[in-house]
Amino acid sequence: MVKEYYDPEVKYMLWDDFQIRHIDDLKLKVKGYSDDECKEFDTTEDILQFYPNFKDFIEQFFAEEELVNSSTRLNYLSNYADTKTYSVVATEQLTGRLHVNENLFKPSPKVMEVLHNATYEDVYLYDLTREDELAVEISKREEISTDHILIHSGSSDVIKTVMSLVLNKGDTVLISAPSWNYYKSIVELKMAKAEYYDVVPGKNSYEFDVSGLMSKARAVSPRIIIITTPHNPTGAVISASDLETIIKENPSSLVIVDEAYLGFSEQKFDVRHLLAAYSNVVFSRTFSKLYGLAGIRVGYGLCAPMAKQVFRLDVNPFRVNNISRKMAVAALRDEKYYKGLLKDITESRNFFINEMNSISGVKAFDSAANFVFIHFSENTDVQALKDYLAQNGYLVRLWTEGSRLAMRVTLDRKETMEKVVALMKEFLEK
Template identity: 30%
Template sequence: MSTFFVRPEVAALKPYSAGKSIEEVRREYGLTRIIKLASNENPLGPSPRALQALREAAEGVNIYPEGPSTALREALGARWGVGPDWIFVGNGSDEIFRLLATTYLRRGDRVVVPRPSFPVYAGASALMGAQVDAVPLKDGAMDLPAMAARARGARIVFLCRPNNPTGGVFAAEAFDAFLRAVDPDTLVVLDEAYREYDDTLFDSRAFLAEYPNLIVTRTFSKIYGLAGLRLGYGVGRPGIWQPLYTVREPFSVNRLAQAAGLAALDDHDHLEASRRMNQAGRQFLTAFFREMGLRPWPTQANFVLVDLGRPAAPVFEGLLRRGVVVRLPDPADLPNALRVTVGTEEQNREFVRALTDVLNA
């Protein structure tokens, strides 16, 4: 009887699978030594400045945080060259995607998403009763001409650059052509969660100035190492964000997250160390996969998707039993693939040893 009142949109959704946690693997396999290379977290951890800010902010956790995250919005606006009213801070990028869907989607509206990509785009849209039109990738990145063709009459288009789980990117010229082809009444959401790891030339700020229907989102969960605090932000015209404040939770971004995010922004040494470590690790893993006769996908993120040429699920299980946690993508899209986060040099080598053992077993 308890399911009688569940909305059909909810009943049809699959729960988001976050992959195996360290705690889960420890309980299920009885292991003590575990390395997690599954969720694209920064293995260097947070900035020391962010940790210090956390310690100081902890003394005030008996007080509600400031709802609009004004200080963080001002700092982010200065970096992007826009006013703070162009910035919306959320409880991770996920909250922003869900709030956009809640605010702007009506039952029957069309939403265009890439596939495979981050599943929250489709999930948040389907929850509001929208029709989700998934467009297959091309060479691991968005097929922008195909998405533009399907976007006619769509309410929202979600893009991801670099794409998760493939790591592919598209060129600035292709994106400009896409934005010109899309109806100006269609909201375009560009998720740049991994932008700080990307070596290609691409300046989303220039597109924001030219296209009023564009939103760019970023996160503190990846290169800034604050995944456990849940902090993300979006950049776009103030008129887009104003209605979201009426539907969001009043204090969705906690005091600790705001303080740590503000401090992390100024730690350029930590940011550069994270970039250098990722670049070296990405090259190491890609070279290893090729030497093994496997097919790594081109990536500009902090992970590598590799085609094993065989069903990936048994290999994933074999790695778990050796204490190495990677990500198994949706088998409906990528049945032979694993996604591995770039770790420290030691973690990368441990993964390589474990994968070699599994493949040779």
């Protein structure tokens, strides 16, 4: 007789996570299916492309929901009935997390010293000092006034604040394809429209189609243009001259430069020049990636002083928490540690790319970030490969490009990437 029980954590758990947790108890047999037999649907739009009549079910479902909830529905939120929430996939796994672009090399030990030395005042007092210590530290490094620096709780919040205040209903936002879906979720929240320009595969790396971007901008007159560099998910970078051309020739558009992966390569823009020469650009940065501080939620924006005053309208009147900002300052000051970390990441990245490219039917693209984007031959079951890696403790992310499934793999230390390469080869050689 099977004993039934209820575990509240299971409600939010993916089947892969549940199977990994009970891998010794749940013995599974693997059966492969071709792409014609098995499809993966990540969004409602994916289902509709495969089965257009699914819209009838959706309409019926929401009609029934509206009937059931008509007496209690919140009319003041009716404008957002069709708005989708951006969310990340929950996982209980603490190792093998090669799917969310965390810095798996860990932050500077000096960051942890801040925690150990925290005082009661750090906890119970608001920081009401005239200057924000973190903004001052950034100011020294960028050689710009703190009037240009907007401290926020992560770069995602910088982007959301800027887009929320700039966008109006019906405006157009120009986003790269492929791209981080978070941008589109904000566009939908503001009842605006998303248009796309391409980031395309070149010989060894992905490249920004700048001429295509400029052509699309002329056609749709976007309120906002988003440039993610290094680019997620491909690791591509845009040149300084191309970026300045986009800013200069689109004076009616706000150009948001998302630099979340800044520091994983030698590429860096002359931010001081761009902010002095143009008022229609905002840079968004984070301490989550290079500095490995994703858990404490700190980021910042760089923009014109007048723009900062407006963006502050959407920011909490009290600063990002005291301890988080002190940890960010400690990270900025430990340049020696992060120089060594960058050396280790570069070594791991070069090793992984070279090893993957030694496998027949595999193309790993050069990257300026802490992840690598990979194409496989048409006869490769990429979904099955992802599942095989998960069964062995490593989570990766798949991206759909037209009819192709590509894979993005976050970098860990070389010894971990050696294990991932071995598993990849083992699967692909079957």
